[in-house]
Amino acid sequence: MAGFRALPSVDQLLQTETGQSLIAAHGRALVTSALRARLQAARAAIRDGADGTVEAARLPHLAAADLAAAAQSKLRPMLNLTGTVLHTNLGRAILADQAIAAASAAMAAPLALEFDLDGGGRGQRDDHLRGLLCDLTGAEDATIVNNNAAAVLIALNTLGQGRDALVSRGELIEIGGAFRMPDIMARAGVRLVEVGTTNRTHARDYQAALGPESGLILKVHTSNYRIEGFTAEVPAPELAAIARAAGVPLLNDLGAGSLVDLSAFGLRREPTVAEAVAEGADLVTFSGDKLLGGPQAGFIVGRRDLIAAINRNPLKRALRLDKIRIAALQATLRLYRDPDRLTERLPTLRFLARPQAEIAAQATRLAPQVAALLPDYSVDVCDCASQIGSGALPVDTIPSAGLRMNGAGGDAPNRLAARLRALPCPVIGHIHDGALILDLRCLDRDEDLLGALAG
Structure with missing residues (x-):
């Protein structure tokens, strides 16, 4: 089993095709720092009995993953399917x-x-x-x-x-x-x-x-x-x-x-x-x-x-x-x-004015396509009650429609919600009565949800 000698140096890694590609994407300083951190982790793994050759092969890919994760902003577009049109935590109004x-x-x-x-x-x-x-x-x-x-x-x-x-x-x-x-x-x-x-x-x-x-x-x-x-x-x-x-x-x-x-x-x-x-x-x-x-x-x-x-x-x-x-x-x-x-x-007024029948028709179209993308979960059309949000008319709701999603186990809704939050374009719903609900009032296009779930 190979040991520490199997590990390349930082300079050697930087000169590889992968290293040069990472430098072009992230800059030399960040790539160098990521490679050093992964080399340190590889040495610790070898001390615990890991194979040095295996660790060396994994190094550039793990560093690339680290850099990609660090470069991904948490301030990124998402789908607001919470049922709250002006959601303070999601940035309130979408601009025209x-x-x-x-x-x-x-x-x-x-x-x-x-x-x-x-x-x-x-x-x-x-x-x-x-x-x-x-x-x-x-x-x-x-x-x-x-x-x-x-x-x-x-x-x-x-x-x-x-x-x-x-x-x-x-x-x-x-x-x-x-x-x-x-x-x-x-x-x-x-x-x-x-x-x-x-x-x-x-x-x-x-x-x-x-x-x-x-x-x-x-x-x-x-x-x-x-x-x-x-x-x-x-x-x-x-x-x-x-x-x-x-x-x-x-x-x-x-x-x-x-x-x-x-x-x-x-x-x-x-x-x-x-x-x-x-x-x-x-x-x-x-x-x-x-x-x-x-x-x-x-x-x-x-x-x-x-x-x-x-x-x-x-x-x-x-x-x-x-x-x-x-x-x-x-x-x-x-x-x-x-x-x-x-x-x-104006998106805010467009969302508020959407009739329930139009949203229900969208939910009916989407239900079988979403079910195909999430085979471990049931997907059913359901009635919803949307809110304006941001403190406006707090006790008033707007009839809406959406998708009710559930799976095996009592924690299925939470597991699914976590999976949807981790998507490149996160999908945010709300958990109600033992299921994850996606209220479609603020979904302009079917393909936005299908494309996000395909991720």
Whole structure:
């Protein structure tokens, strides 16, 4: 049995055809490091009784596998078949083709981000989006930051630093990652003043709490939970009148925020941004990567003087958007100017609007083909209940259809889920009632799933 002498040196391995091919793909430094690590492992194996010739033969292939695994990003495309359209852990909204093209163009060349092509002087990056936002929401002015939490933070800081911010106890929300509204308010430098109770808040509660130290009233749309039963809240128009009478601004945080009426897609009606502006809010904040269907961003629309004050806040520079997201947002917002074709062009609304019958027909087509690719598992068509996700309409579901998959053994669904996650294009479903469910609402093309499973 051959021993250590059977092992080649690193230099010898680098000179081989395999070594040169790996250098061309990964660079000399990474290949050298991988070969050294594998040589060390081979020596340890030989000390434990392994054959040196066998270990030498395996070396380049094992090093190549190590390099390929290290080069494969975990931030790679996958199929979201969880049944949650806007899945926070999977990147939320898929961008429209127009937004992708605009972002690519912005990455590939210089562009007039802060340059006035007409006058030749310095421009403002928000100008690329301001007009669109005002047209679509009816607001006097608009500004943009990197997400909605940042929008709330800078608005609170600008309007109420060192002063009281009134908010209903029933609206002190917590969003993902244990990120709580009271914590945002504390970081913004405002003093939280809770009014009303968890389930019932009345106009008199706000009026009693207003005083010389009041900086603003904050209304928070409870988009990620629902309080039902014996409840009461002050409607936005009435709350706006209370704020005006007290001489303080009303900040309405819509969270997910929508530019269109969701009831057109059979969903529960949610307040649109334009409605929130029309109801008298001085400022309205909402997200770009949720119901709007664009990249991550936070929008603030409303009174011109308040927007100007926010833009003067030093935090604005720290929270501003880069050229890539601005380009993608501009393209996304332009789609809303043609509402008749919006569901065709905007993936988020297209997925939400897909009728169950269409999805069920897709599941029926796919079931025998998927079963052929996974012979150890049963594959059946099933009804599903999709969700919007990202805190929008948390108790509402959308009738959908999918594939119910199971195999031998109680851990079969978990084993299959792990296999699908390990694919070059991972397929992500959810386990329910002892089976792995693939909800097909967000599957555009049959071949996407079949191609992924073939991997």
